[in-house]
Every structure is written in structure tokens, then in C-alpha cells.
Amino acid sequence: MSDKLILIVEDEPKIAQILVDFLSMSGFTSKVLDSGLDAVASVKQDKPSAVILDLMLPHKDGLTICREVRQFSNVPILMLTARVDEIDRLNGLGIGADDYVCKPFSPREVVARVEAILRRTCTQDTISNPQEVSFKGVVINLEKFSCTVDKVHIELTPVEFRLLSVLIQKPGAVLSREILMTNCYDDARVVSNRTIDSHMKNLRTKLNVAQDEPSLIHSVYGIGYKIE
Numbered sequence: 001m002s003d004k005l006i007l008i009v010e011d012e013p014k015i016a017q018i019l020v021d022f023l024s025m026s027g028f029t030s031k032v033l034d035s036g037l038d039a040v041a042s043v044k045q046d047k048p049s050a051v052i053l054d055l056m057l058p059h060k061d062g063l064t065i066c067r068e069v070r071q072f073s074n075v076p077i078l079m080l081t082a083r084v085d086e087i088d089r090l091n092g093l094g095i096g097a098d099d100y101v102c103k104p105f106s107p108r109e110v111v112a113r114v115e116a117i118l119r120r121t122c123t124q125d126t127i128s129n130p131q132e133v134s135f136k137g138v139v140i141n142l143e144k145f146s147c148t149v150d151k152v153h154i155e156l157t158p159v160e161f162r163l164l165s166v167l168i169q170k171p172g173a174v175l176s177r178e179i180l181m182t183n184c185y186d187d188a189r190v191v192s193n194r195t196i197d198s199h200m201k202n203l204r205t206k207l208n209v210a211q212d213e214p215s216l217i218h219s220v221y222g223i224g225y226k227i228e
């Protein structure tokens, strides 16, 4: 049980209501917006713990909202789409959503996904980890979920943070996409390689912007990634 606020941006009232009901059964409070117009303002104002964001919305679509939110917030975003083939395309765009669910969905599954996202952002997975791990000027705090590069704080999404924290604990080791996926998603569902690549691309861009040194994260053709 929690008193966490979930922002639901969904223009179909029936879908919004069923989400509200199921979230409430799991102890979440919800706020519903039926258009994309005020979504970004609501994230700023209401500071929700997570956002369930429909892709097709009146006034402003989910893609635009997601991009705008990512300018200032790493709030977990679960995106709803009407087409399963959209998910791969959206991942390729690297818009920074943390998870995707295709309509029609089971509300139970959506709640489980929300809970999984929140778990990932609120707990650390291995107790043997020291709280802080650093490598060449990049310092991550596994308890506070914060990251600094040359002492300057940088904002990472939950998935980016998990990817970096897995890599940084094994400098020089090449980690396969499968290993990275397993560490970034709690459930065993299949995530395409492009998903990892797209999150990794965003992560590398953020690190490169913050640091003058050549990129620390290297892709290893046909295998995965390493930090070196």
C-alpha cells in the first residue's frame, strides 16, 4: 500500500476509469487528464510518482508530452499504445518512456507494470552493492538514484540509471544486451535489442555532454556494451 499519485493521461473515459479503479485497489491515488493539453503542467505541479500516458490524445500527443516531460523530469512513464508494432518504432525514437503497454490491456498488468517501474526506481537490487560506485569521474549513488559527472549532477531516466549502474560495477567487462535487459526489467518479457540500444544511446549522449573525455561507454559489435 502506498499513497503514491499516478497521473493518467487518457482520453477514453472507460479506460481511464478502469485504471483508476485498479490502481486504487493497489493503494494508489490517481489523477486523470482527458487531453494532452495540461499533462506537462500537471507533472510539474502534482509531481506524480509515475505517469500512464496514452499515445493518441487530443491537443497534444503522448510522444510530444513524453519528450517535453523528459526535459525536466525523470518521472517513470508507462506509455499506452493501440498497436503492438508501434512499440518498436517508439523505442527506436528514444523518447524516454520507461515501459509500453499495448491496448487492449489487462488493467492488472498495467498496475503490475507501474509497481515494477516504481520498485526499480525505489530500491536497489543487490545488497552487496556499496552505495556509491564511481568510474572516471562518473559517480552513481545506488541509494539516492543520483548520478554526477565531474561533480555535476545529471538527470537520468530509471532505465538509463539501471544500465549505467550495471556497467559501472564491471568496468572493462563486455555485457550482453540480454544481461543488461535482465538487470533493467524485472519481468521476463522480451525487450528488443533496439530498446536497449535506444536507452543506451540516450545515456551516452547525456554522459558525453557532461564530460569532455571520449565516450566511456563503448558498444561491442554483435555482443553488447562495456564501460572503459
Ligand code: CA
Pocket (backbone or CB within 6 Å): 010, 011, 012, 054, 055, 056, 057
Ligand atoms: Ca487515445
